[in-house]
Amino acid sequence: MTAFEMIQIFAGFIGSLCFGVLFNIRGKRLAAAAFGGFLSWSLFLAASRLIPNEPIDYFIVAAAVSLYSEIMARILKTPATPIATTSLIPLIPGGSLYYTMTSALESDFNDFLGKAVSTLKLAGALALGIILVTTLSQLLFKRIGRRPEKPKKYT
């Protein structure tokens, strides 16, 4: 692991922590979300060593981190989305969005198109990874977790 990668992981952790504060997450949930930021970039670095394909890495990491937040959500009895969105902050393709803008400014059309498509790919992979896990867990918990509710008249 290079020094730069360690800085990235640490910065990802700080970024998630601060976004958690901006979203008014508190206590243990904030700790879970910030740790998720650390986790998501570490996993991404590990995945990118094994599979040198960014969108696929994004997909895998998004799925793994969503799984992590579903588990934490069950433990902390809270919705999973806040933890998932905050944890995945380091994966938001801000850099590639910026470079897409600069190439648009230089009116280099081919370059712009290529970068725009790759930015969209990353965003799509991120969303797909999250959806895969949330949908699966919803299906699973509907099957197992729901007890029959006896309706009672409201007076």
Added chain:
Amino acid sequence: MEKLLDCVMDIGEQMLVSGGEVHRVEDSLKRIFTAYGAARIDVFIITSSMVVTIHTDDNRIFTQTRRITEYTTDYEKLHKLNELSRNICADRLSSAEIKTRLAEISGSRTYPLWLEFICYATIAGAFTLFFGGGYGEAAVSFLIGGCIRCTIFFCDKVVRNKIFTKFISSFAATLLAFSALKLGLIPMADLTPTVELIPTADKIIIGNIMTLIPGIGLTTALKDLLVGDSIAGMLRTIEACITALAIAAGYFAVAVLSGGAL
């Protein structure tokens, strides 16, 4: 039942405003009304409007609608509302009880404003490092991040328009970054693995864009779309795209005004 419907609509509205997904809110409302023994429940929610009709088992029908105009992501509130709706399902609280619990939740604490300033600055600084900027660049970015929060603060006071606020913030971020570059405040890149000898404003702008980017909006949008809430998903996608365009427009405005001297 009418009072109850009103209270539960309040819960749904607050959930939606504080960042709950359409799917979650619809599900919670359905569960609550099922717990109170409604014979039929029709819930239709999109990001800007809620329509709920319930049929009671003695053949009375109640409908209420709500218009939602403003969102502020507040996950603490969402957490508490989620807890409340669980409690309601389990214990079937009376409408008066729900009212008091709701009032408690909407009066719950938020982080102080100064902490928000620090967070904006820290996010900008951290992501400048993250995308390969040096410590000096991160420091400049940190300061600009604080300024961006100020910009947002004043924009919100003057015009209550999120798109415009994003445009102005992006404009300010780019302008400040380029001014820092022109004034020679940005030290040479000292950390980048690819050796860059010319100082650039790139990393600083990226760091600040990270605070503005509608990343969560877009992910929620795609999620809504793929879960089957097409209308809500499309509305959110369009909103996120327009926000991204506003950020790009702010950047372009500075670039064009400075005569392409980048």
